[in-house]
Amino acid sequence: MEFKYINISSTGTTEQVLSAAVAASDDVYVVERLLICNTDTTAIKVNLWLDDGSGSAPYILKGVEIPVGVTLDFLNGIPFNFKASHKLSLNLTDNAYTADIICNIYKQ
Secondary structure, rough: OOOEEEEEEOOOOEEEEOOOOOOOOOOEEEEEEEEEEOOOOOOOOEEEEOOOOOOOOEEEEEEEEEOOOOOOEEEOOOEEEEEEOOEEEEEEEOOOEEEEEEEEEOOO
């Protein structure tokens, strides 16, 4: 099982692409783990969304607060499936926030 690691430091509001979209694909991606660890000295807020390129990107998480030193296990062991034609992205709501992201995403 391969994990992707992202460190967010001083670029909190920058979009972090967890899984890029594959145009016109009928494939399905599975997210088995998505851990968001607050490495900041204050509580942080996180957004997670799916983007199909149409300009309408539904949020999965919007402004969810993670206390100092806490890791949010977004899936809690329950896999999340989405179409490969969508892009899965994450950001923090403030540029000064810091966090570590660990996720496992693969094609079904």
